[in-house]
Amino acid sequence: MNETIAVVGAGISGLLLARALKARGKDVVVLEKSRGLGGRLATKRVEAAVFDTGAQYFTAKSERFASMVSEWAAAGVVAPWPGASAHRWIAQPSMNALGKFLADGLDVRREAKVVKVQHKLGGWELTIENQLAQQAGHVVLTAPLPQSLALLKAGDVDLPIEWAGPLAQLSYHPCLALLLTLGGASAVPAEGVALAEGPVRWLADNTKKGISPGKVGAVTVHLSPSFAAEHYAKTEAELAALIVPGIADWLGAPVVNVALHRWKFSEPVAAYAERCVWLPELGLGLAGDALGGPRVEGAALSGLELAERMVGKAQ
Numbered sequence: 001m002n003e004t005i006a007v008v009g010a011g012i013s014g015l016l017l018a019r020a021l022k023a024r025g026k027d028v029v030v031l032e033k034s035r036g037l038g039g040r041l042a043t044k045r046v047e048a049a050v051f052d053t054g055a056q057y058f059t060a061k062s063e064r065f066a067s068m069v070s071e072w073a074a075a076g077v078v079a080p081w082p083g084a085s086a087h088r089w090i091a092q093p094s095m096n097a098l099g100k101f102l103a104d105g106l107d108v109r110r111e112a113k114v115v116k117v118q119h120k121l122g123g124w125e126l127t128i129e130n131q132l133a134q135q136a137g138h139v140v141l142t143a144p145l146p147q148s149l150a151l152l153k154a155g156d157v158d159l160p161i162e163w164a165g166p167l168a169q170l171s172y173h174p175c176l177a178l179l180l181t182l183g184g185a186s187a188v189p190a191e192g193v194a195l196a197e198g199p200v201r202w203l204a205d206n207t208k209k210g211i212s213p214g215k216v217g218a219v220t221v222h223l224s225p226s227f228a229a230e231h232y233a234k235t236e237a238e239l240a241a242l243i244v245p246g247i248a249d250w251l252g253a254p255v256v257n258v259a260l261h262r263w264k265f266s267e268p269v270a271a272y273a274e275r276c277v278w279l280p281e282l283g284l285g286l287a288g289d290a291l292g293g294p295r296v297e298g299a300a301l302s303g304l305e306l307a308e309r310m311v312g313k314a315q
């Protein structure tokens with residue numbers, strides 16, 4: 001039998017899972033559709049400015065994740081957010097650095113978009129866009145859950161009924177991230193600001209955060225789930241016209257450039273009670289934030305727990 005474990009997705013859940021399996025001597029290949037690593041731990045350069053576009057920071061509430069974060073801090077890959085009042089961790093120099101760090105030493109195929117997952121000859125075949133298929137004995141899917149279920153559907157794989165129904169109910173909020181380069185320093189507080197009402201949910205200045213060079217503001221603006229759902233297809237110029245006047249006081253300087261990142265699957269509407277799914281009879285696992293909990297920590301714990309279910313706890 002093919003002993004390879006194919007992990008779809010190089011976000012934090014997939015990377016931690018792959019590392020845990022590799023540490024137990026397993027043959028693991030990670031298939032990632034993007035060039036970048038880390039999934040929603042994402043950073044984008046727009047001309048001279050640099051923006052964290054997805055997760056802005058993470059917390060470590062469980063003992064298990066906190067001890068892992070301490071190791072990353074000792075390695076210099078994460079640090080407390082400068083100036084932030086609550087205990088918030090950021091990756092150094094920007095959020096995507098954590099994905100790069102965790103992928104080190106793993107067999108990761110980038111720009112490998114899996115389009116179908118199907119049973120073949122007692123194992124699995126993963127069809128990859130514009131590339132040779134990957135054969136595997138076991139498969140783990142860590143994309144946002146609706147995307148993972150779509151890969152199984154494309155390959156005519158039926159989940160047991162007790163899983164299929166509840167998992168199909170899980171959905172995600174979209175998010176729009178406006179990336180604003182300013183003509184001067186911003187008035188956004190160094191620790192970012194969360195707004196409870198209106199179309200804007202969050203603003204943070206990546207210059208004050210220490211990841212965008214120079215002195216002018218580079219502000220990530222996350223729009224609320226309801227606004228994003230209603231205006232998802234709008235262009236950056238249309239969105240800026242709707243949003244910038246209402247946050248002009250926060251910005252404190254004129255906007256000189258607008259870019260946009262659309263997150264179709266931003267955060268789960270509700271997380272499933274189980275941290276992961278492992279179906280040994282099929283050799284199939286599912287992990288990610290829809291199972292572990294709606295944030296970086298939940299996704300990390302989901303990947304780690306699935307690795308344990310597959311191969312047992314490390315001694």
Ligand SMILES: Cc1cc2nc3c(=O)[nH]c(=O)nc-3n(C[C@H](O)[C@H](O)[C@H](O)COP(=O)(O)OP(=O)(O)OC[C@H]3O[C@@H](n4cnc5c(N)ncnc54)[C@H](O)[C@@H]3O)c2cc1C
Nearest residue numbers: 009011012013033039040055056114143288289295296299
């Ligand atoms: C705008 C935004 C703000 C957020 N803010 C915070 C925050 O401040 N704090 C916090 O803790 N969390 C935050 N989150 C949530 C956090 O980023 C996620 O919970 C976490 O990163 C999810 O990790 P994951 O491994 O489950 O999924 P992902 O990071 O989504 O990883 C899945 C990976 O699978 C890949 N993939 C998908 N389909 C395929 C395919 N067909 N073939 C190959 N690869 C595929 C994707 O490219 C991706 O790399 C935020 C998210 C967003 C989008």
